[in-house]
Amino acid sequence: MSKITDMRRFPGFLQLTLLCLLVLYAPLMVVMVYSFNDSTSITLWGGFSLRWYEDVFFGLDAPKFKQAALNSLTIAVMAATCATIIAVSAAVAMMRARHLKGRTASFALINLPLMVPEIVTAVASLIFFSAIGFATGYATILVAHIVFCIPFAYLPIAARMQSIEDTYEQAAMDLYATPAQAFRLVLLPLMMPGIFSGFLLAFIISLDDFLITNFVKGAGIETLPTAIFGSVKQGIKPNIMAISTLLLLVSVGFVTLSYLASRMGQNREKKS
Amino acid sequence: MLQKTQDATLAVDIEKVTKNYGSFTALSGVSLDVRDNEFFTLLGPSGCGKTTLLRSIAGFEEISDGAIRLYGEDIAGLPPHQRPVNTVFQQYALFPHMTVAQNVLFGLQRLRKPKDEALTRCTEVLELVQLSAFAGRYPNQLSGGQQQRVALARALAPKPKLLLLDEPLSALDLKLRQAVRVELKQIQKETGITFIFVTHDQEEALTMSDRIAVMSAGEVQQVGTPREVYEAPRNRFVADFIGETNLLDVTVTSVTGDQAFCILPGGREITCPAAAVVDPGPGHLSVRPERMTLTAPTDALLSGQVENHVYLGTDMQVMVRLEDDEVLTLRVQNSDAVSIPAIGSEVGIALEAGAARLLAD
Numbered sequence: 001m002s003k004i005t006d007m008r009r010f011p012g013f014l015q016l017t018l019l020c021l022l023v024l025y026a027p028l029m030v031v032m033v034y035s036f037n038d039s040t041s042i043t044l045w046g047g048f049s050l051r052w053y054e055d056v057f058f059g060l061d062a063p064k065f066k067q068a069a070l071n072s073l074t075i076a077v078m079a080a081t082c083a084t085i086i087a088v089s090a091a092v093a094m095m096r097a098r099h100l101k102g103r104t105a106s107f108a109l110i111n112l113p114l115m116v117p118e119i120v121t122a123v124a125s126l127i128f129f130s131a132i133g134f135a136t137g138y139a140t141i142l143v144a145h146i147v148f149c150i151p152f153a154y155l156p157i158a159a160r161m162q163s164i165e166d167t168y169e170q171a172a173m174d175l176y177a178t179p180a181q182a183f184r185l186v187l188l189p190l191m192m193p194g195i196f197s198g199f200l201l202a203f204i205i206s207l208d209d210f211l212i213t214n215f216v217k218g219a220g221i222e223t224l225p226t227a228i229f230g231s232v233k234q235g236i237k238p239n240i241m242a243i244s245t246l247l248l249l250v251s252v253g254f255v256t257l258s259y260l261a262s263r264m265g266q267n268r269e270k271k272s
Numbered sequence: 273m274l275q276k277t278q279d280a281t282l283a284v285d286i287e288k289v290t291k292n293y294g295s296f297t298a299l300s301g302v303s304l305d306v307r308d309n310e311f312f313t314l315l316g317p318s319g320c321g322k323t324t325l326l327r328s329i330a331g332f333e334e335i336s337d338g339a340i341r342l343y344g345e346d347i348a349g350l351p352p353h354q355r356p357v358n359t360v361f362q363q364y365a366l367f368p369h370m371t372v373a374q375n376v377l378f379g380l381q382r383l384r385k386p387k388d389e390a391l392t393r394c395t396e397v398l399e400l401v402q403l404s405a406f407a408g409r410y411p412n413q414l415s416g417g418q419q420q421r422v423a424l425a426r427a428l429a430p431k432p433k434l435l436l437l438d439e440p441l442s443a444l445d446l447k448l449r450q451a452v453r454v455e456l457k458q459i460q461k462e463t464g465i466t467f468i469f470v471t472h473d474q475e476e477a478l479t480m481s482d483r484i485a486v487m488s489a490g491e492v493q494q495v496g497t498p499r500e501v502y503e504a505p506r507n508r509f510v511a512d513f514i515g516e517t518n519l520l521d522v523t524v525t526s527v528t529g530d531q532a533f534c535i536l537p538g539g540r541e542i543t544c545p546a547a548a549v550v551d552p553g554p555g556h557l558s559v560r561p562e563r564m565t566l567t568a569p570t571d572a573l574l575s576g577q578v579e580n581h582v583y584l585g586t587d588m589q590v591m592v593r594l595e596d597d598e599v600l601t602l603r604v605q606n607s608d609a610v611s612i613p614a615i616g617s618e619v620g621i622a623l624e625a626g627a628a629r630l631l632a633d
Contacts, residue, residue: 170332171365173352175379176430182353185378189369 028248035241042236052242061231065243068227072207075142075223080202083149084157087198088191090150091158092183096166113151121148122215129216136218144216145209149202156201156258160194193261200258204251282343283308283434283466284329289338291324291490298324300490301338306434306468307483308343311460313469315477316487317513322470325487326436329468330359342433353382358427359436363443364419366411372398372422373407379430397425400459417448424456428463437469441476453479474514478502486510503560506547507632511558518600520557524630527552532630537596540573542623546630556631561603563627566590566613572620574600578613588612592619 035053039046056065090110094103113121125144126136134140168190172182188195210225217226224247228240284306291299299321306312314322327333329340331352340348347355358379366375373394380390398404401421411419420440427435441449441456457480460467471477477484478498486493486501486509494506505511508519522534525541532546534555544557569575574594582589583606590602590612600621604610613619 165363165365167361167363167365168367170330170352171359171361171367172378174330174357174359175426176353176382177378178353179351181382186367190367 031241032245032248034238035245037238037241040238042238042241052238053246055239056242056246059239061239064222065224065227068222068224071138071141071221072224075138075145076203076206078142079145079149079206080153080199082146083153083202084195084199086146086150087153087157087202088195090154091161091191092187095158095161096169110154111151113148118148118211122212125212126215136216137221140216140218141213141221141223144212145206148209148212149206152205153198153202156197157191157194160191164190193264196261197258200254200261204254208247208251281308282306283310284468285339285341285344286325286329287339287341289325289328289340290336291321291328291333292336297490299328299335302487302490302492304485304492304495306466309464309466311457311467311469311480311482313471313477313481313484314487315471315474315484315514317472320487321490322472322487323438326359326438326468326470329434330357330436331355356433357436358430358432358434359438360420360423360427360440362438362440364411364423364440366419366422366426368411371408371410372403372414372425375411375422376426376429379426383430393429393431397429400428400462401425416444417452420444420452424459428459428465432465434466434468437467439471440469441471442473449476456480478514486513488513504545504547504629505558505631508556508558511629511631516561516601518559518561519631520559520598520600520628521596522555522557522630524552524555534630536574537594537598538574542573542628544628544630545626547632557628558631559600559623559628561589561601562587563624564600564602565622565624566592566602566604567620567622569618569620573623574621576600576619576621578615578617578619580615581612592621 034042034045036048036050037044037046038049038051056062090106094106097103125140125147129136129140129143134143164187168186169179169182172186173179177185208225209223210229213223214226214229217223222230224243228243231237232240282305284304286302286304286306289299289302290297302321302325314325316322324333328335328348331347331350331354335348338348339346342355342357347357367378370378376394376397377390380393385393394407395404398407401424403418403421403425406414406418406422411422414422420443423440437456441452444452453476469477469480481498483495483497484501485495488509494501494510496504501510502514505514505517511517511519520537522536525533525535527533527546530545531543532555533541533543534557535541536557576592576594578590579593579599580591582591584603586606587603588606590604592600592602594600602621604612
């Protein structure tokens with residue numbers, strides 16, 4: 001077969017792919033590589049070292065970053081948990097209540113925040129909190145995070161829910177399960193992969209949110225992203241690269257988990 | 273009515289059940305009696321309301337009007353989990369996250385049966401459907417036929433008073449379907465549970481049922497044994513839907529009792545049973561293709577010209593165009609003893625005694 005008629009060959013495709021990958025990952029690679037740099041310069045290579053990782057955990061700024069990381073983590077866990085519970089309720093209500101009025105509108109409304117520029121949400125949240133006289137701090141960050149995490153948790157859960165036919169619950173109720181038992185014993189386990197990936201997605205989104213957090217956090221409290229931003233303002237030190245690399249690792253880990261979870265769910269239902 | 277509900281042999285008493293979806297009427301005043309220990313089939317084309325009726329009995333649809341009584345008790349107001357009725361779903365709806373045994377145990381556990389009793393029952397029903405070796409498998413590790421049997425075992429395990437089957441064979445291939453028919457009927461006899469079976473397949477209905485209710489457009493057209501609905505259809509719909517039939521336009525001259533005198537196309541007169549009260553005037557005569565024979569054209573009840581042959585393996589289908597341009601289809605057994613007249617030749621047609629039946633519209 002001649003090269004011209006072979007439909008599987010796309011000239012230049014490989015080069016284009018490589019270029020895309022380069023643009024996507026080069027900055028990350030630079031950060032990762034230079035986090036192991038022995039020099040205090042962020043551009044000159046001075047040999048391999050773990051000193052900046054040591055600096056992150058035991059250096060001058062360590063207590064500040066540790067507190068910020070702890071804040072980030074607790075907020076992310078709580079925000080993701082609350083957002084997931086709300087998203088599950090919303091998904092079940094919207095997919096199962098056939099007679100719910102304004103179903104399409106609700107669906108659009110719950111996903112709309114994904115399209116709203118984050119800066120608008122940030123400003124609006126700040127104005128809202130000050131309008132109702134809510135003192136800025138840990139609580140405002142948490143509330144804001146719960147709210148903007150809902151659509152992220154909702155997406156995988158709703159997608160999963162869509163593939164679960166209501167005959168499963170009917171079969172459960174036919175076999176003497178109360179509606180609550182049908183939900184707990186049949187629907188919930190079937191939704192689990194979606195719930196799991198929804199939770200992880202919400203967790204990651206909350207963990208690395210900067211913009212909204214920065215607006216609503218008030219003085220005296222930092223999350224990891226705002227703490228990083230704060231120290232970068234005084235000049236970039238290589239320890240920031242170490243923190244960023246660690247954060248990247250956590251993110252990649254969670255995304256992988258989320259992917260594996262949803263694939264596991266699909267495998268089980270695949271017809272052999 | 274009181275007498276009726278006390279009748280011990282009556283399993284399900286459906287009385288004037290109506291179901292409306294907005295302005296659409298899915299069931300209009302359906303009344304049916306299903307006897308204890310009966311294999312009862314709801315047969316009809318898609319959209320005739322048979323599945324709606326089944327779902328109303330199971331409790332998944334709320335009926336707009338009427339009553340559904342199970343052994344004398346009105347169950348129309350009960351939610352599905354409080355009805356002693358189990359269902360085999362069309363797509364089985366086996367719980368994919370549970371093993372075969374867990375699926376079968378599900379109903380027994382919800383009924384809070386003691387553990388050893390539940391396990392014994394689980395073993396028993398899995399044996400009944402010949403799946404004992406598969407108790408630890410997940411549904412996706414089973415073939416379609418095996419999944420169907422798990423669905424049956426799961427529904428039978430709690431010993432329901434009534435088993436509902438919603439086209440459970442439609443997802444199987446033809447050979448398997450035929451084998452399962454026999455098996456299903458056998459299981460019904462063995463367990464003694466009343467079955468209500470929904471299908472659009474008339475062959476399925478005829479081979480398995482004790483009685484059949486033929487439905488169309490939300491109404492019951494006829495209830496009877498397979499023989500009754502096939503050989504004595506009440507109206508045109510039933511005659512046409514079950515098996516093949518020829519509908520001849522005739523003129524009814526007089527009716528006495530259940531016998532009618534009518535004039536056939538071509539002018540000859542015959543006496544035949546009438547399905548219902550039929551008034552003199554134009555009518556429709558149903559004649560099954562296998563109940564007619566080809567004869568010499570002279571002095572025959574009907575005569576015409578052979579228009580076409582269709583080879584069907586065991587049978588030959590012969591189309592004959594009558595003098596008034598109607599086309600009759602006959603089935604002639606494919607045998608060396610029978611010679612099929614050539615296309616274009618003039619033939620006569622004789623009707624077996626009782627082959628023709630005058631129908632109500």
